[in-house]
Structure formats: structure tokens, C-alpha cells
Amino acid sequence: MMSFEDRVVPIMQVNGYLLVPIQIDLDDRTVGLLQQQLLKEIERTRAKAVILDVRMVEVIDSYISYTLSETAAMARLMGCRTVLCGIQPPVALTLAQMGVVLQEVTVARNLEHALVLAGSFQERDRGV
Amino acid sequence: MDAIKVTEIVNGLTTDGRQKDLWRRVMEGALSKEAAGGLFETLRSLIEDLGEEEVGAKILHIAGEHASFPAVDILRAALKVSGEMRRENEHVLMQLRQMLSELATPIIRIWTDILLVAMIGNLDGQRAQNIAERLLNRVSSVRAKVVLVDVTGVPMIDTVVGGFLMEMFNAIKFLGAEVILTGIKPEVAHTLVKLGVDFQMVTIARDLEDALRRGIAITMEERKRRRQLALSLAGGRLEESGEDDEL
Numbered sequence: 001m002m003s004f005e006d007r008v009v010p011i012m013q014v015n016g017y018l019l020v021p022i023q024i025d026l027d028d029r030t031v032g033l034l035q036q037q038l039l040k041e042i043e044r045t046r047a048k049a050v051i052l053d054v055r056m057v058e059v060i061d062s063y064i065s066y067t068l069s070e071t072a073a074m075a076r077l078m079g080c081r082t083v084l085c086g087i088q089p090p091v092a093l094t095l096a097q098m099g100v101v102l103q104e105v106t107v108a109r110n111l112e113h114a115l116v117l118a119g120s121f122q123e124r125d126r127g128v
Numbered sequence: 129m130d131a132i133k134v135t136e137i138v139n140g141l142t143t144d145g146r147q148k149d150l151w152r153r154v155m156e157g158a159l160s161k162e163a164a165g166g167l168f169e170t171l172r173s174l175i176e177d178l179g180e181e182e183v184g185a186k187i188l189h190i191a192g193e194h195a196s197f198p199a200v201d202i203l204r205a206a207l208k209v210s211g212e213m214r215r216e217n218e219h220v221l222m223q224l225r226q227m228l229s230e231l232a233t234p235i236i237r238i239w240t241d242i243l244l245v246a247m248i249g250n251l252d253g254q255r256a257q258n259i260a261e262r263l264l265n266r267v268s269s270v271r272a273k274v275v276l277v278d279v280t281g282v283p284m285i286d287t288v289v290g291g292f293l294m295e296m297f298n299a300i301k302f303l304g305a306e307v308i309l310t311g312i313k314p315e316v317a318h319t320l321v322k323l324g325v326d327f328q329m330v331t332i333a334r335d336l337e338d339a340l341r342r343g344i345a346i347t348m349e350e351r352k353r354r355r356q357l358a359l360s361l362a363g364g365r366l367e368e369s370g371e372d373d374e375l
């Protein structure tokens with residue numbers, strides 16, 4: 001089992017998806033721990049999709065966005081898709097101006113949109 | 129200085145009655161060391177009429193005619209007035225630029241969940257930044273699903289303008305909205321291909337009608353998916369209920 005210190009954020013399971021509301025400021029160490037925690041939860045729950053809600057996050061720098069892309073790529077190798085929702089306008093503009101590309105990440109407008117996208121992934125995977 | 133001398137100098141400066149009166153006030157104000165405010169106002173009027181260089185030249189001319197005329201003090205006052213006028217003009221210009229920017233790029237909610245941005249005029253860095261900020265805030269506040277960008281009114285799209293547009297499109301996509309680009313003129317299309325500007329990350333439509341049709345299709349598709357999700361969740365509960373019955 002994970003020790004308490006390894007839990008960076010609460011992770012909820014909703015209809016086969018993992019819902020991860022990130023309500024802390026992300027720094028390099030925290031995002032690394034989040035990566036480990038997520039991958040373990042994906043393995044344990046065999047989730048088809050992960051929804052990261054970053055509505056409360058005010059800064060996403062290039063390293064954090066790189067680590068999120070990396071996490072999504074790792075999750076993809078485990079058969080799990082990643083949906084990111086809740087990016088605020090100033091963060092979106094900064095990411096675009098930095099030339100950030102979020103690989104293997106699907107972006108949703110809000111949680112509802114994220115659930116719809118996650119559902120479509122599940123259908124697609126089932127169809128294969 | 130007596131009145132006759134003042135009149136002679138003023139008559140030598142100009143034939144315009146109003147300007148003669150202004151110059152007379154400048155000379156009297158300069159020598160009386162009072163009415164500083166009046167002097168500034170008079171100099172402002174002269175600079176507005178004649179421009180800084182001519183006013184300066186005429187002040188030096190007066191000094192040549194009359195040795196005790198305090199040319200340095202008057203020139204310093206003229207410089208101060210000129211500086212204030214320039215700052216006021218810059219402020220007005222900034223306001224006009226901002227007003228033009230907002231008028232030139234209306235952001236219209238053209239359909240449920242669909243925004244239309246019609247760009248008009250040249251795009252520079254400052255203006256592109258302003259448009260992007262306004263647009264992103266609008267996308268977020270109305271929860272737009274699709275943004276139609278019409279560049280019919282943009283005269284030329286080079287690599288710099290193309291870069292601004294791509295940054296804006298990427299930022300919109302980070303908010304989870306789709307982007308449909310329309311209004312690329314033949315000569316612009318030719319230039320973009322030659323320059324290697326790549327708009328692959330967005331959907332491109334023939335005209336505004338085509339863009340709107342595609343936008344509506346996107347919103348309809350998502351509505352359908354949302355309905356399917358709801359049915360799926362309900363189905364899940366029914367299945368669980370069935371399993372419970374079996375057990």
C-alpha cells in the first residue's frame with residue numbers, strides 16, 4: 001500500500017475513470033510524485049481514462065507540462081487515456097506562447113466535457 | 129521695452145492679427161516675470177498654430193532684435209509646454225488605439241456555444257496579445273465549444289502574423305475549444321504555402337457558412353456523446369441491479 005506521504009492529491013474513481021482534482025500548486029517534486037501515484041492507481045484500478053482537473057492551478061511551466069505529457073504517455077502504454085480540463089485563460093495563453101505541446105493529452109473545457117471525452121475513449125477501445 | 133518697440137518686433141514676425149496678439153503677450157509676459165500661467169497658455173496656442181520649430185526660431189529672432197529678451201527662459205517654457213502636449217497626444221493616441229483594437233476585432237456569440245471572431249486590419253504583437261487575452265477570457269466565460277476565426281479583413285498574413293495566429297489557436301485549444309479558420313484569400317493562401325506557414329492544428333472552412341455548419345456539427349456531435357454517456361451510466365446501474373437480482 002502507498003504510504004501517506006506518497007499521496008499528493010486525492011484520486012476518485014468514477015464509472016471506470018480516475019478523477020484527479022489538483023488543488024495544490026505544482027512544483028517539480030510534486031508533479032513527479034503525482035506521476036508515480038497516478039501510475040500506481042491506474043495499475044490498481046485498471047482504469048480506461050484519467051481526468052486531471054487543473055482549474056485551481058495558476059501556473060503550469062514548461063517542466064510541469066513536460067512531466068504531464070510524459071505521464072500521459074506512460075498511462076497510454078498501460079492502456080489508459082489522459083484528459084486534462086480546467087486550464088484557465090492566462091495559463092492557456094502562456095502555454096501557447098511558450099510553444100508547449102501536450103503530447104498524448106486530450107484537453108477538455110470542463111469536467112463535463114472531460115467525462116464525455118473519456119466515455120468516447122472507452123467506446124473506441126471497446127470497439128477495437 | 130516700450131510699446132512702440134514691441135509693436136515693431138511683432139509686426140516683423142507675422143502679418144496675422146491673432147498671432148501678433150499672441151506674440152505681444154509672450155513678450156510682455158516674458159519681461160514682466162508675472163502671469164506664468166498665461167505665458168504657458170500663450171506658448172501652447174503658438175505651438176499648436178506654428179509648430180515647435182517655428183516658435184523656437186521666432187523666439188531666437190526676437191532675442192536678436194532685443195538683447196534683454198530672456199530667450200533661454202522662454203525656450204525652456206516652450207519646451208515644457210511642448211512636452212506636455214506630446215504626452216497628452218500620446219495618451220489620446222493610446223486610447224484611440226485601444227478603441228480601434230476593440231472595434232476592429234468584434235467577438236460575437238453567433239450560435240449556442242459558438243463564438244465568431246472577425247479580424248480586421250493589420251496585426252502587430254501588442255494587438256495580437258490584446259485580442260488573444262480578450263478572446264480567451266470570452267471563450268472561458270461563455271464556455272464556448274467552437275471558435276470561428278474569420279481573417280477576411282486581414283490584408284496580409286506573413287510568418288510573423290501567422291505565428292500570432294498559431295499561438296492564439298493553440299491557446300484556444302488549451303481551453304478545450306475547437307478552432308475553425310475561414311476567410312483565407314487566394315493571394316494569402318499562395319503566400320502562406322510559399323512561407324511554409326502551417327495551420328494544420330485547426331479546421332479550415334471555405335467560407336463563413338461552411339465554418340458555421342461545421343461548428344454546429346461539432347456541437348451536435350458532442351451533445352450526442354453526452355446523451356450516450358448518460359445512457360451508459362444509467363445502463364451501468366441497471367446492469368448492477370440485474371447482478372444483484374441474480375445474486
